[in-house]
Amino acid sequence: MSFKDVAAFMFSAAEDEPALAAGEAMLRAGATNLAAVLVELQPDPVYTMEGVMVSAMWAEVVAEARKGFAQEKAALEARCKKSDSPIAVRELPVASGFAGADAAVHARHADVSIMTRPAGLKAFEARNAVFEGVLFGSGRPVLLVPPDWRGDRVGRRVVVAWNGKREAARALADATPLLDQADEIAIVTIDAKPSIEGVGPAPGADIAAHLARRGLKVQVRNLDGLGRDDADTLIAGARAFDADLIVMGGYGRARLSEVVFGGMTRSMATKSPLPLLMSH
Amino acid sequence: MSLKDILAIAIRLEADEPALRAAALLSAQFEAHATALVLGVHASSDYAESIAKLSDVLADLAQGSRGMAAREHARIEEWLSRQHGRFETRKLVIEDALLRREVLAHARHADLAVMTRPAPDAMQEAHEHVLHALLFGSGRPLLLVPPGWNGNNLSDRILIAWDAKREAARAVADALPLLRTARDVVIATIDAIPEDGGHGPTPGKDLAVHLERHGVDVRVNNVDGMGRTAAAALMDEAAALDANLIVMGGYGHARAREWLWGGVTRELTEYARTPLFMSH
Numbered sequence: 001m002s003f004k005d006v007a008a009f010m011f012s013a014a015e016d017e018p019a020l021a022a023g024e025a026m027l028r029a030g031a032t033n034l035a036a037v038l039v040e041l042q043p044d045p046v047y048t049m050e051g052v053m054v055s056a057m058w059a060e061v062v063a064e065a066r067k068g069f070a071q072e073k074a075a076l077e078a079r080c081k082k083s084d085s086p087i088a089v090r091e092l093p094v095a096s097g098f099a100g101a102d103a104a105v106h107a108r109h110a111d112v113s114i115m116t117r118p119a120g121l122k123a124f125e126a127r128n129a130v131f132e133g134v135l136f137g138s139g140r141p142v143l144l145v146p147p148d149w150r151g152d153r154v155g156r157r158v159v160v161a162w163n164g165k166r167e168a169a170r171a172l173a174d175a176t177p178l179l180d181q182a183d184e185i186a187i188v189t190i191d192a193k194p195s196i197e198g199v200g201p202a203p204g205a206d207i208a209a210h211l212a213r214r215g216l217k218v219q220v221r222n223l224d225g226l227g228r229d230d231a232d233t234l235i236a237g238a239r240a241f242d243a244d245l246i247v248m249g250g251y252g253r254a255r256l257s258e259v260v261f262g263g264m265t266r267s268m269a270t271k272s273p274l275p276l277l278m279s280h
Numbered sequence: 281m282s283l284k285d286i287l288a289i290a291i292r293l294e295a296d297e298p299a300l301r302a303a304a305l306l307s308a309q310f311e312a313h314a315t316a317l318v319l320g321v322h323a324s325s326d327y328a329e330s331i332a333k334l335s336d337v338l339a340d341l342a343q344g345s346r347g348m349a350a351r352e353h354a355r356i357e358e359w360l361s362r363q364h365g366r367f368e369t370r371k372l373v374i375e376d377a378l379l380r381r382e383v384l385a386h387a388r389h390a391d392l393a394v395m396t397r398p399a400p401d402a403m404q405e406a407h408e409h410v411l412h413a414l415l416f417g418s419g420r421p422l423l424l425v426p427p428g429w430n431g432n433n434l435s436d437r438i439l440i441a442w443d444a445k446r447e448a449a450r451a452v453a454d455a456l457p458l459l460r461t462a463r464d465v466v467i468a469t470i471d472a473i474p475e476d477g478g479h480g481p482t483p484g485k486d487l488a489v490h491l492e493r494h495g496v497d498v499r500v501n502n503v504d505g506m507g508r509t510a511a512a513a514l515m516d517e518a519a520a521l522d523a524n525l526i527v528m529g530g531y532g533h534a535r536a537r538e539w540l541w542g543g544v545t546r547e548l549t550e551y552a553r554t555p556l557f558m559s560h
Contacts, residue, residue: 001282005493033493105478108449109490139450139529139559169419170387173454176282197382210389212311213285 002030003177007110007278009037009092009130011101011123013075016155018149019116020087022275025154026112027085029181034085037106038076040093041070041126079231099126100133107138111177112277114143121147136259141174141279142250144269151244154275158182159243160218161234162189162207164198167249171279172207175247176214178277185211186241192226208210220254224254231267238274250278283310283457287390288367289383289410291319291374291403293355298429299396300356302555304363305434306392310457316367317386318356319374320349321406322375327374330401349373378409387418392454397549397556399427411549415530416560421454422530424549426554431524434555437464439523440498441514441544442487444469444478447529451559452487455527456494458557465491465498466521470513471505511547518554530558 008023012017023034043065045058073089078089094102107113113134118127135142143154155178162168172179179185192203200206204220211218221241225233238246251262261269268276288303291298300316307314323332323340328348331549332340340347353371370386377383387393393414398407414422424432433457442448451457459465472483480486484500491498505513518526531542541549548556 005490039356105444108444108478109486110448111453124358139446139448140453164385164388166384166388166417166419173391173420180282196376197385199379200385204387206389210285214282214391 001177002026002181003111004031005033005109005111006031006114007035007037007107007112008114009039009134010076011039011121011127012072013079015121015147016081016116018145018147019114021151021274022114022143022145022149022154023087024083024085026114029153031111033088035088035090035110036076036089037092037103038069038073039103039124039126039130040091041065042093042095042098044096053244069161069229070091081166087245094126096126099129101137102133103130104133104137107134107140110140112141112143112174113138114145117144117146117269117272130261132261135278136252136280141171141277142280144272144276146273149275152274153244154178155182155245157161157184157241157243158186158245158247159234159238160185160187160203161246161248162187162199163192163249164200165249167251167280171249171277174279177247178247179211179216184241185216186243187211187218188223188234188237189219189220190223190230190237192222228265230264231271234268235272235274243274245275245277247271247277250280252280283391284312285389285391286314287386287393288313288314288316289393290316291321291357291406292352293359295399295401295403295407296356297359298425298427299394300359302423302425302429302434303394304366305432306394307366309435309461312391314367315386315390316356316360316369317383318353318369318371319377319383319406319410319458320353320371321374321403322342323348325374327403335430337372344399347400348361362492374406377414381413381417383410383413384417387414387420390420392421392423392508393418394423394425396427396429397424415558416532421451421557421559424558426553429555433524435460435461435525437521437523438462438466438525438527439514439518439521439554440465440467440487441526441528441560442467442469442484443472443529444483444487445529447531447560449529451527451529451557452491454559455557456496458525459491459496459527460494462496464521465496466523467498467500468514468517469500470503470510472502475497509544509547511544511551514544514548515552515554518552523554525557526554527557530560532560
């Protein structure tokens with residue numbers, strides 16, 4: 001059973017081409033619906049020192065933003081028309097500060113949300129907010145695609161980063177549609193310490209047995225970190241396996257009323273050269 | 281999500297037979313592997329406080345392998361032996377399961393955990409602790425079967441308790457294998473406000489469209505709470521539908537290393553007469 005209902009969150013037709021292309025790959029793999037959700041950032045109100053809005057200036061700011069969005073939308077619609085399959089273009093107007101929450105609501109009705117990796121792109125803050133909102137707030141997985149991704153399929157050879165934690169279990173379950181279609185799957189542990197309550201007495205073996213019951217044949221690779229940080233070890237391991245997808249838990253810690261990314265999650269989301277499927 | 285690997289929790293046969301029966305039922309329906317995780321409670325355990333007098337504790341210690349936990353285990357094994365070899369059995373001492381959180385390692389390697397919901401009996405505290413750990417910590421869905429449940433179907437008529445939040449989206453995604461086999465699925469919202477709290481202009485419709493893309497036919501019922509608690513309204517809806525299952529988000533808030541239950545979740549897990557399928 002493949003993903004059926006896919007949402008790609010986009011900010012720009014050009015920069016988000018990889019996300020859209022990954023969405024099209026999902027359609028080829030059996031998805032029936034792809035929505036290109038174009039995020040429209042509402043400009044922040046401008047106030048004078050007296051707290052009164054300068055209306056002329058504000059009108060200009062709004063007009064500028066509208067024009068920019070209309071151009072992006074036209075470009076995206078033109079791009080979607082060229083696609084082999086129908087792609088629905090939707091608008092998601094968001095006020096700054098609410099991008100994450102609004103995108104999460106949208107993502108709750110999709111099987112998976114796709115985004116281009118925010119690092120290094122324009123509107124980084126808003127992109128990151130959407131990524132954070134969808135990862136922590138949608139209850140569904142997120143696929144992050146690198147800005148230079150040029151693939152035609154996601155998940156031919158899949159690496160699953162396994163540490164025995166809740167989020168990893170979540171990601172593994174959410175990745176089922178992709179795992180079912182994969183040619184090869186490797187379970188990767190990094191500097192694993194055998195333990196009964198975590199990765200098991202033979203790290204990776206229990207989860208491999210579970211996947212076998214789901215009809216999936218996997219290999220287990222217990223990687224030695226060799227003093228590198230975990231993200232680098234994982235990326236190197238994925239390269240060695242010739243993977244085209246990494247599945248991992250997306251970690252965050254609650255800080256006051258917000259959730260902040262865990263270290264490994266942040267670093268993978270910043271530098272992974274391969275598409276990442278994450279769940280929280 | 282697939283349903284190929286089911287974990288049933290058994291502490292005392294008397295109380296936990298409903299969970300074992302539910303697991304057997306699902307395992308037959310989905311041709312899934314079933315595991316019974318038997319949690320041994322020795323008379324000296326804190327969890328046995330209310331049923332074991334000091335003299336019993338001493339007798340239990342003296343009896344060793346013929347003691348209380350062993351007798352209960354034998355009873356459960358005897359029940360399982362009548363299930364045509366459907367179950368694999370694993371054995372854990374309840375303190376290891378809970379204090380060392382080993383129960384989570386087992387649940388994270390399964391597609392679904394099944395347990396009987398706590399009832400005011402000798403094992404209430406044990407059941408509550410297991411429920412708490414699994415719901416908030418496993419990353420996998422939990423099927424909570426009411427005490428004394430004697431149904432023979434879990435997926436014919438399903439009620440989805442839909443509040444458009446992350447946890448509910450999670451539960452619906454996790455319940456897809458069951459939803460696909462259902463004859464009648466009702467999405468119930470209680471006192472929903474359009475365009476508020478994650479709902480769109482027509483509460484429940486977005487989810488209905490999404491589920492239809494998965495081949496699940498659904499009806500939406502926007503229920504007026506009429507002063508009832510949301511939980512009471514849901515239980516009434518479930519009764520009216522004669523639902524075999526309620527699919528719902530399992531809510532809790534992390535407070536100083538502890539999880540506090542959400543109100544609706546608490547009330548349903550205490551009183552619902554319908555099995556509950558929950559994800560967090």
